[in-house]
Amino acid sequence: MIDHDDTDDVLQNTFIKVFQNLKSFKGESKLFSWVYRIATNEAITFVSSKAKKNNISNEEVQQKALQNLQADEYFEGDAMELKLQQAITSLPDKQQLVFKMKYYEDLKYEEISEILGTSVGALKASYHHAVKKIEDFINSH
Amino acid sequence: MNDFKLDSRPNIKSGFKAPDAYFESLADRVMLNLPMQEVKVIPLYKRRPVWVTSAAAALVLSLSLILNKNEAAKKTALPDNKAIENYFAYQADISSYELLQNLDVEDVSELQESVNISDEAIEEYLAGENVYLYE
Secondary structure, three states, X not given: OOOHHHHHHHHHHHHHHHHHHHHHOOOOOOHHHHHHXXXXXXXXXXXXXXXXXXXXXXXXXXXXXXXXXXXXXXXXXXXXXXXXXXXXXXXXXXXXXXXXXXXXXXOOHHHHXXXXXXXXXXXXXHHXXXXXXXXXXXXXX | OOOOOHHHOOXXXXXXXXXXXXXXXXXXXXXXXXXXXXXXXXXXXXXXXXXXXXXXXXXXHHHHHHHXXXXXXXXXXXXXXXXXXXXXXXXXXXXXXXXXXXXXXXXXHHHHHHOOOOHHHHHHHHHHOOOOOOO
16 A cells, blocks of 8 residues: 555554454464465455546556655655555566565565465566566666 | 667666655554454353253253154044044944933034925934924
């Protein structure tokens, strides 16, 4: 999420879902992976819902949030950090997730695999392509 | 500028920060937004033993089965009109006089209409029985 208020909503929704479904958690994955999976699903659902409500695409929702980012009191990034955020938003949804989890949060591929249900090999390929696209974006903007 | 390489430099930060004391109030805000659920009250002790409830259920079931059986028996015991006619004709020890005593005028009229007796049958009957004609 980019917008602070949206992030706050998604975070609360995530913890509510965790609270409601904790009994059904069977320990088949790590608790961290289970909670993170709920969080990613809630984020995607939130963006899709906002897009549908405003009759725009998911990408347009994120672009609108990006336009306000510089003025956001909870964003203290410099020009390069802002540009990187813009580059990430140009990626497909799932590729954005993979990139953020690997680059910003330094999760291992095995952990990302458990969260997203994607093979490690596919994740490595996705991240490699994401890096290439971001570099091209920054070099051209 | 075509020399930007993501992996050749220290990781760029996201630039986002959490508001001060954000996580301290998060738990309270989440609890406030939890949907209201009815709490199921389960007593700590059982008010009556299980065997009492089981015995009562068995008793009700038995009674309903017995009543049902009697009801079914009653229904099957009722004979149809044909069976009644056959009984009176071949098995019942009832004289014509007794039969007549139990028939009223309406029954006789109905019989006259519904039962088609030929003249020959009447003459045969009159010839064979000790019939006294009352005038």
